[in-house]
Amino acid sequence: MSVETKILIGKDKVEAFSNARKEPEWLRDLRLKGLELTATAELPKPEKTKITNWNFTKSTFDLGVKDVVESVDQLPEGVQALIDQETKEQNLIVQQDTTAVYRNVTAELAEKGVIFTDLATAATDHGDKLKPYLFGEAVKPEENLLFAQHASLVNGGVFIYVPKNVQVEIPLQTIFSFETAEASYNNHVVVVAEENSSVTYVENYTTQTDSEIVVNIIAEVYAKQGAKVAFGAVDTLSSNATTYVVRRAHVEKDARIDWALGQMNDGNTISENTTHLVGDGSWADTKTVSIGRGKQKQNFTTQIFHHGKHSEGHILKHGVMREAATAIFNGITKIEHGATKSNGVQTERILMLSEKARGDANPILLIDEDDVTAGHAASVGQVDPLQMYYLMSRGISRKEAERLVIHGFLAPVVEQLPIESVKARLREAIEGKVK
Template sequence: MSVETKVLFEKEQIESFSDARKEPEWLRDLRLKGLELTETTELPKPDKTKIDKWNFTQKNFDLAAKPAVNAVSELPEALRLLIGEESADQNLLVQQDSSAVLNKVSADLAEKGVIFTDLQTAFAEHADKVKPYFFGEAVKPSENRLLALHAAIVNGGAFIYVPKNVHVEVPLQAVFSFETNEAAFTNHVIVVAEENSSVTYVENYISQAEGETVANIVAEVYAKAGAKITFGAVDNLSSNVTTYVVRRGHVDKDARVDWALGQMNDGNTVSENTTHLIGDGSWADTKTVTVGRGEQKQNFTTTIFHHGKHSEGHILKHGVMRESATAIFNGISKIEHGATKSNGVQTERVLMLSEKARGDANPILLIDEDDVTAGHAASVGQVDPLQMFYLMSRGISRKEAERLVIHGFLAPVVTQLPIESVKERLREAIEGKVR
C-alpha cells in the first residue's frame, strides 16, 4: 500500500513563519507560491526507483531555536569530531536543526567582500545578492512536489558569495546537524563565484534525532566566467531519515565546478546532481562514492549537459551494496546541438557483497552534435571469490577481508577527491559502515 505524501501546512503557517523571520516580501511570495504548487505538482520520478511508498510527509518545520556558542569547544562531541581542531583562520558555519549556532569568517576574507553566512542572515543582510540565485536558473519550485514544498518551508542553509578576482585559499566548512524528531529539515545552499574567482566549500550532514524525519536538501552552484568552485559533501544521515537531495550547477565560459560527493546515508535516498556547462571551455568533474547496507533503497542520478563549445564533463561513481541494500546509478552525458569539440566521459561501478544486494549501473550518452568525443563504462558484479580466498588464506577473517575489499573498491574514487577534509571524513564514514 502506498504512503501518501501529504502537505500538513496551511497558508497562515507559512505567512506567520516568514513574518516572524522578517523576510523580504519577494521571499514570502515565493513561499506561498511553493505551497500553492504542492497541490498541482507530482512527486519526482527517478528512473527505475519507485518512491511513492516513501514517507516524505512533513510534520514540523518551524523548529525551536538553538542557543549560539562562541567556540568549537562548546559544541556537542559529534560536531567537534567533524570539525577538527579550531584555528584562527578557520571559516566555519555550524547549524543545529535550523539554527546557526556558530559562524566564523576570517578578517581577510571579510575585507575582500566574501560572504559566508547562514541563509536567514543572508536574506536579512544580503537580499540583493541572494535573490537572483535563490531558486534561480538552476532549480525551479514548479519541477515537482518536493521542490515546491522546499520553496514553501525552507528553514536552513547557507549562502556563499565570492567577489570578482578573489581567491579563497582556506576552505569554507559547513556542518548541518539534524536533531529534532519528526521534523522537516529543508536546507538550501547557494554558492556563487564571480568572474575569475575561486572557492572550496565543504558541507557535512549528520542526524542525531531518533524519530522518523525527512531531509529535503537543495544546493545551487553558480560559477561565472573563469571561476572555479570545488564543492565537497559528506552526507551521513541515519536510517530514520528519508532524504531527497538536489545539487545543481551552472558553469559559464572557461569556468569549472568539481563535485566530490560522499553519499553515506543509511536511509532511503534520492540524489540528483546536475551540471549545465553553459559557456565555451566550461568544465565539470563529478565524483561520487556510496556504501549501502540493511534494506535501504537509493537512487543516484548524475547528469551533465554540454551547451558550450569545447566543454568537458567527467562522471565517476563507485558504490558498494551490502546485505539487502539496492541502488540505481544513472549517469547521463547530454551534448547539445552546437556544443562542438565537447567531451563527455563517465564510469559507474557497483559491487554487491551479498546475494540479496542489488545494484544497477546505467550510463547514457545523448549526442546531438557530430564533432565531439564521448565514452562510458559500467560494471555491476559480486566480489571475486578468489580475492576473498586469497585474503582469508593469509589468516584474515571474512569480515576483515570484506572490509579490505570495500576500501579497495572505493579507493580509486576517494583518492581522486580534490579536498583532503572530504577524503578524511569519507574514509571515516566508510569505516563506520563496513564495521
C-alpha cells in the same frame, strides 16, 4: 499503496514563519508560490526507483531558535568530530536544526567582500545578492512536488558569494546537524562565484536523533566566467531519515566545478547531481562514492549537459552494497547541438557483497552533435571468490577481508577527490559503515 505527500501546513503558518524571521516580501511570495504549487505538482520520478510509498511529509518545520555557542566544546560530540580543532584559521558555520549556532570566519573574508552566512541572515542583510539565485536558473519550484514543498518550507542553509577576481584560500565549511524527531528539514545552499574567482566549499550532514525525519536538500552553484568552484559533501544521515538531495550547477565560459560527493546515508535516499556547462570551455568533474547497508534503497542520478563548445564533463561513481541494500546508478551525458569539440566520459561501478544486495548501473550518452568525443563504462558484480580466498588464506578473517575489499574498491575514487578535508572525512565514514 501510496503515502500521502501533500503538504500539511497552511498559508497562515507559512506566513507566520516568514514574518517571525522578518523576511523580505519577495521571499514570502516565493514561499506562498511554492505552497500553491503543492496542490498540483507531482512527485519526482527517478529512473528505476518507485518512491510513491516513501513518506516525505512531516508537519513540524518551525523548530524555534537554539542558543548560540561561543566554542566548539559546547557542540554535540558528533558535531565536534567533524571539526578540525587544530586549525586556527578556518571558515566554519555550524547549524543545529535550523539555527546557525556557531560561526568562526576569518577577517580576510569580509575584507575581500566575501559573504559566507546562514540563509536567514542572507535574506535580511544581503537580499539583493541572494534573490537572483535562490530558486534561480538551476532549480524551479514548479518542477516537482518536493521542490514546491521546499520553496514553501525552507528553514535552513547557507549563502556564499565570492566577488569578481577574489580567490578564497581557506575552504568554507558548514556542518548541518539535525536533532529534532518527526521534523521536516528543508536546507538550501546557494554558492555564487563571480568572474575569475575561486572558492572551496565543504558541507557535512549528520543526525543526532534516531527518530524519523524528512530531509529535503537543495544546493545551487553558479560559476561565472573563469570561476573555479570545488564543492565537497559528506552525507551521513541516519537510517530513519528519508532524504531527497539535489545539487545543481550552471557553469559559464572557461569556468569549472569539481564535485566530490560522499553519499553515506543509512536511510532511503534519492540523490540528483546535475551540471549545465553553458559556456565555451566550461568543465565539470563529478566524483561520487556510496555504501549501502541494511534494507535501504538508494538512487543516484548524475547528469552533465554540454551546451558550450570545447566543454568537458567527467563522471566517476563507485558504490558498494551490503546485506539487502539496493542502489541505482544513473549517469547521463548530454551533448547538445552546437557543443562542438566537447568531451563527455562516465564510469559507474557497483560491488555487491551479499546475495540479497542489488545494484544497477545505467550509463546513457545522448549526442546531438557530430564533432565530439564521448564514452562510458559500467560494471555490476560480486566480489571475486579467489580474492577473498587469497586474503583469508593469509590469516585474515572474512569480516576484515571484506573491509579491505571495500576500501580497495572505493580508493580509486576517494584518492582522486580534489578536497583533502572531504577525503579524510570520507575515509572515516567508510570505515564507520564497514565495521
